[in-house]
Amino acid sequence: MSKKVLVLEDEANIRSFIVINLKRAGYETVEAGTGQEALDQLRGNPDVNVALLDVMLPDMDGFEVCRRIRAGDNHIGIIMLTARTQEMDKVTGLMTGADDYVTKPFSPAELTARIDALCRRTTGEPAAAADPGEISCPPFLLNTRNRTLEKNGQRVKLTQVEYSIVKLFMDNIGKALAREEILDAVWGKDYFGEVKIVDVNIRRLRIKIEDDPTNPTYITTVWGYGYKWGF
Ligand code: CA
Numbered sequence: 001m002s003k004k005v006l007v008l009e010d011e012a013n014i015r016s017f018i019v020i021n022l023k024r025a026g027y028e029t030v031e032a033g034t035g036q037e038a039l040d041q042l043r044g045n046p047d048v049n050v051a052l053l054d055v056m057l058p059d060m061d062g063f064e065v066c067r068r069i070r071a072g073d074n075h076i077g078i079i080m081l082t083a084r085t086q087e088m089d090k091v092t093g094l095m096t097g098a099d100d101y102v103t104k105p106f107s108p109a110e111l112t113a114r115i116d117a118l119c120r121r122t123t124g125e126p127a128a129a130a131d132p133g134e135i136s137c138p139p140f141l142l143n144t145r146n147r148t149l150e151k152n153g154q155r156v157k158l159t160q161v162e163y164s165i166v167k168l169f170m171d172n173i174g175k176a177l178a179r180e181e182i183l184d185a186v187w188g189k190d191y192f193g194e195v196k197i198v199d200v201n202i203r204r205l206r207i208k209i210e211d212d213p214t215n216p217t218y219i220t221t222v223w224g225y226g227y228k229w230g231f
Helices: 012-024 035-042 062-072 087-095 108-123 160-171 181-188 195-209
Strands: 006-007 029-031 052-054 077-083 100-105 134-137 140-143 148-151 154-156 219-222 226-227
Touching: 006 012, 012 029, 012 108, 029 035, 029 077, 029 219, 035 062, 035 108, 035 134, 052 108, 062 077, 062 087, 077 087, 077 108, 077 134, 087 195, 100 108, 108 160, 134 160, 134 219, 140 160, 160 181, 160 195, 160 226, 181 195, 181 226
Parallel strands: 006 029, 006 052, 052 077, 077 100
Antiparallel strands: 134 140, 140 148, 148 154, 219 226
């Protein structure tokens, strides 16, 4: 099955460089030069698997585009393209709902590796036949067939990455998980980004699931090591 990638980049030469390399790697591409164009393209192409969003754009910034995409779609994978000098962008981007970031200048190989990894995660593996389809962990109920989470019967909107993190915790209730272990399990062993991405995703997840995100009781921190579900 062919994978479709939206490339949002206002600089035409960078955009065509990315597009040429993605096509060579077997991806279908959809292009946009402004934030508004990207949102329009996504409406016309609901089968896009991954969106690459540049941060500096003429109309709105890439974070705003990300926010607007996430307001309506939690299934698509989002990768921010950030400049090396914009260190803070990474955290901001992930907090607005991006799954990953790639720092410019990047190699075509690095970019396609990130997209491949994200495609694998967002597609997900079908539940095994013996899978009961639900993990109950009051007040939470995780449905592993349609990859959704409920808290007190209310749907919590999660990205596919956030879902994978919750699933990992619920498969390991009460067990301390090292940050590297979470990175390997959710992002894949071939992921070569930074472990910090785990912390940022957990910060975002806590805002969605904790009663008080500043005093988390579900995803607790194991200092100097990682995280754990419960105490
Ligand atoms: Ca730009």
